[in-house]
Amino acid sequence: MSRPDDAYRGLGWKHGALVVQRLGAMLAPLTLLLPNGRQVSPMHIAPWAEEAGADELPGILRRLRGEWPCVPFGYSVPGDGAPAEWVALMHPAAPDEEVHGHGSNHCWRWEASDGCSLRLSIDYPQTSPVRRLERTVMPDPDGPAVDIELRIEAREACRLPIGLHPTFKLPPEPRQAMIEPARFDHGRTNPGVVEPDAALFAVDQVFTSLTAVPGLYGATIDASRLPFAAAIEELLQLNGIDGSVALANQAEDYRVRLSWQKEHFPSLLLWISNRGRRMAPWNGRHLALGMEPICSPFGLGPATALADNPVARSGTPTARAFAAGEIFTTRYRIEAEAL
Incomplete structure (x- = not known):
């Protein structure tokens, strides 16, 4: 499967190596190279990237990773199948709507950088209220960490849902990883079923601890310990979270931590992709968080997101307002440590 010469670029530094x-x-x-000399690779890469037919998949799935x-x-x-208060707010996608936005499905262009970072940008279609995204990936010269900056330039005044999509590797054996969220106000289960034959949690319920999430059949479930033994595909949202979360991979003896500006992203979505999707290219083998x-x-x-939905009514914003011509900048960090 051929690739353009500029499809990937990498950086190496004292504490690690990365590819974008x-x-x-x-x-x-x-x-990332831990202080004890061990190397860990915490990001997930979907197993189908180099399989025949992968280039025919939608852009976001083609080489899904990280x-x-x-x-x-x-x-x-x-x-x-959603509860009544959600049904009126949910509609089929618009003809030009792309999963997770234009930038998730198309190639960005490389921009000049200082040799110690990688910088890319992408222009959005003229019909979009977003003009341009720019992204800079910067290894921390002093440790096993990467700092990332995202700039969103608005073409016109608008309100949009926005998000970051870090996807992490899970060990293959059950319950060998633990999610460690910062303090959060409350969590919610998904207002619908992600995969009909791979559901685990009760629909549209509120909880206060990741260790006691309402289950589909009444009992509470510890959702902090992954992976599950059964095939599961689920979503949980933690609202009012303090801007950090960690995943302790006990099978490989490391912790990876993600931190961000909580004033920009007040919620954390947990996508538990636990071999629950059986259609191609997932084929019951996709294991990631x-x-x-x-x-x-x-x-x-x-x-x-723009409607008066139950999450917004609970006090957690679900869309950000942009002024015409505004350049919004947010920064976040991925780092690793030994357990």
Whole structure:
């Protein structure tokens, strides 16, 4: 499968090495050298990237991997099976709507950088209220960490759901990783079913601890310990979170931590992709955890995000206002440490 010569660029430094691809500006693989001399690679790479037919997939799936920005975040879906207060707010996607936005599905261009970072940008279609995204990936010269900056330039005044999409590797054996969120106000289960044969949590319920999430059949479930033994595909949203989360990979004896500006992303979406999707290219083998800082109601798309939805009514914003010509800048960090 041929690739343009500029499809990937990499950086190496004292504490690690990383690769960014032009498609989606996705970051992975990322290898970090811990102070004890061990190397860890915390980011997920989908198993089908080099398989025959991968280039025919939608852009976001083609070489799905690691971390990237989503502007706007989500994708509109009809409210089939959702509770009544959600159904009226959920609609089929618009004809030009792309999953997680234009930047997630198209190739970015490389910009000049200082040799110690990678910088990319992408122009949005003229019909979009977003003019341009720019992204800079900067290894920390002093440790096993990467700092990332995202700039969003607005073409016109608008409100949009926005998000970041870090996706992390899970160990293959059950319950060998632990999610460690910062303090959060409350969590919510998804207002619909992600995959009909791979559901685990009760629909549209509120919880206060990740260790006691309402289950589909009444009992509470510890959702902090992954992966699950069964095939599961689920979403959980933690609202009012303090701007950090960690994943302790006990099988490989390291912790990866993500931190961000909580004033920009007041919620964390947990995408538990636990071998639950059976259609191609997933084929029941996709095992990963998305820990995604968002200003959005789950991934339900712009129309639902702008509506008076239950998450927004609870006091957590689900869309950000942009002024015409505004350049919005946010920064976040991925780092690793030994357990």
